[in-house]
Amino acid sequence: MKNIPHLLIQFLIVLLLATTIVTLYFIYSFGSLADKITIGAILQTIKQFGLVIGIPTAILFVLADLLVKKIETVWVLYLTRGIVFFGILSIVSLILSFYLISNALLDNPFTK
Known part of the structure; x- marks a missing residue:
């Protein structure tokens, strides 16, 4: 039972690290397609890609x-x-990239 808080903290650290890496990757890769990168686009990227890969x-x-x-x-x-x-x-x-490409669901948040 005493390992549960340690596992939860470890889960949250890895989730934050993975979400940050994925979000920065998408901003670096697709940021040049936008005139400017807004907070809304960053939050949508975190929601759409960062958490989906991070969890x-x-x-x-x-x-x-x-x-x-x-x-x-x-x-x-x-x-x-x-x-x-x-x-x-x-x-x-x-796996996520294969899913997105095969279903043609890639919705770039930087081109809105």
Whole structure:
């Protein structure tokens, strides 16, 4: 029971990190299509892409981290966590991209 607050904090940290990375990626990639980037466009990007990719990434990372915690060397543990995080983030992003492209649902918030 005492691990639940630790898992919740870890989930929130990974969710915030994944959402930030995905949002910055979309702003960097598609920001040149807009005249200016507004707060509304950024919030829509967070809602439309950041959280959609961030939530599954955070859930899968917390589950994978339960197995990775058995590593006793600290630097190997952090290296493994980093590799697992970016691997899961890439896989979830590819799945979402495949879904968006196959259904032609890509709605660019920067062109409104």
